[in-house]
Amino acid sequence: LRFERLRLEKSLRKLTAYAGSKPVRVYLVALGTNPLGHKEVQGDRKTPEGTYKIDGKNPNSSYYKNLGVSYPNAADRAHAKKLGQSPGGDIKIHGLAPSFAAVGAAHRLSDWTHGCIAVTNEEMEELYSRTAVGIPIEIVP
Secondary structure, three states: OOEOEEEEEHHHOEEEEEEOOEEEEEEEOEOEOOOOOOOOOOOOOOOOOEEEEEEEEEOOOOOOOEEEEOOOOHHHHHHHHHOOOOOOOOOEEEOOOOOOHHHHHHHHHOOOEOOOEEOOHHHHHHHHHHEOOOOEEEEEO
16 A cells, blocks of 8 residues: 555644545654744754655665655745745654664654654654655645
C-alpha cells in the first residue's frame, strides 16, 4: 500500500498517511522545540506550516532514515528576506539517531527536534517504504 499524501496536525502531534481519500495510518510525532506557529527563519526551532512536497529520501540519515520536506518555498524565502534572515531548511521526517533508538516511542514525550518531524525507527521504515518523492504533505497548526 503506497501513501498518496501526508497530513500533519501539529497541535495533535499527529501525522496521517492517506491512500486516495482514506486515512490508512496515523503516526504520533515529536516536533521542533518551539512548535507554535509557522517556521520563519533558520534557528527558530519551528516546524513549518503549509502545503509542501516530499522532495527526497535519504537511506543514510544520521537520524535513521528520512524523507525531505520541500520547505522553504518562494513565499517562505521572501518572508525571511524581508526579515533580513535565512529561512533555514533541511526539514525532514526522520527516525531516531542510533544513540537514542532504544528510547523508541518515549521520544514523543517532548518536542526535541530543530523543526523536523520525528517518528520511531520502525515507523520511519514504514513511511520510507510507502512514500514516494513528490507526494504532498499538508502541515496545519
